[in-house]
Amino acid sequence: MWARIINTILGLWLMIAPSFFEYSSLAADNGHILGPVIITFSVIAFWEATRVLRKWNYPIAIWLIIAPWVLGYENNIAIISDIGVGVLVLLFASVKGKIEKNYGGGWSSLWKKNPKHLKQSE
Template sequence: MWAQVINALLGIWLMAFPAIFETDKVIANNEQIVGPIIASFAIISWWEATRAVRLYNIPLGFWLILAPWVLGYDNNTALVNETVVGVLVIGLSLVKGKIEERFGGGWSAIWSKNPTHVQEARNNPIK
């Protein structure tokens, strides 16, 4: 979970960066669109049941690396910032995190004869 907390902070940093460094509108728009999405995916992935959502930040990290060239940035500070943040977002999104419980068995539980959640319910009845 620590990696996704850092990713959420990086998303917040992207939102604040244009105001702190007074970047132009193209850079500000990009960072204020991508930043909240990265933070949202990171926060959603804090819970075990939604841990896989962290992988949605990988394409956003690649976009941050490519954006300075695609959008034609003329600000070296923004170029370095987006490249570093993009690499960090990708790397931190690959950290799996600890899974302590299983939840329901997924879609395959629908057609399984003895799904995991039924087995656990038999072993641990509600008292």
């Protein structure tokens, strides 16, 4: 839970930081677009049944780490912020947390030939 909360706060930071530190418009857009997406995946992953969405933040975090070069940032705060947030989001998204209940094999069961919920029902 705490890992999801931290990533939610990091997403909020991406949304609000451009207003405080005179980001270039590209750097600001990057934060304004990815902040809400990180928040969305983190909040949905609060719940055990949809915890898997934490992993959807991996590609976004990796993009944040390389974005300062790809988009040619010049503002040092924007560079440090995006790389730092990228590393932290990657780190906390990798924390699985407690899964205390069973969900019949979860979402991946839907693609399996002999899923757990089918075996349990027999």
